[in-house]
Amino acid sequence: MTPGGDKSEGGGGGLLLVISGPSGVGKTTITRQVVQCMNAVFSVSATTRPPTAADVPGRDYLFVDRAEFERMIAAGELLEHATVFGKYCYGTPRRPVEQALAQGRVVLLEIDVQGALQIRRNLPGALLIFLLPPDDRILLERLKKRAREGVDEINRRFAEAKKEIALARDSGAYDLFFVNERVEKCVEEVCDAARNRLQRGDD
Secondary structure: OOOOOOOOOOOOOOEEEEEEOOOOOOHHHHHHHHHHHHOOEEOOEEEOOOOOOOOOEOOOEEEOOHHHHHHHHHOOOEEEEEEEOOOEEEEEEHHHHHHHHHOOOEEEEEOOHHHHHHHHHHOOOOEEEEEEOOOHHHHHHHHHHHOOOOHHHHHHHHHHHHHHHHHHHHHOOOOEEEEOOOHHHHHHHHHHHHHHHHHHHHO
């Protein structure tokens, strides 16, 4: 939980805020700033992927093996779950989200389209936002600047990103689409949308 501020904005009921977007669009930067501006609770996903040197277990992800992940699914402990790139599993633990919402907090999930579709079915009151790059050229440049992978992997991620954008547009799951051209403007748009939803909920 982020320090500072009273309960969540809106006071009464909480809000589940979902942010999705393709690799390279700047999701992590946006979500971290939205957490600050909304005094939100960031939901930490469980994953079967191994941690990187930059990961802080428990802060960035809950790292579990495949057997534990499957147990969590069977026990109904995940609000949503998905297999990404046909390789690793990701999911949102149910209990901390429900507890924070019951306390009137804003809870932020950073998940993919597969997970967002499940959230739309299971929690229709959630606010779902998809982040878009200004255009394909800028998205490819951002993927290259991350310099984490070779050319083949970058091209694969670029192709997957375009598929994810198309799926998000066609799915009908998302309430809003924002273009992340300038981080500050995009953060402001997301926070304004969340405040508007909270105010409507209080009317």
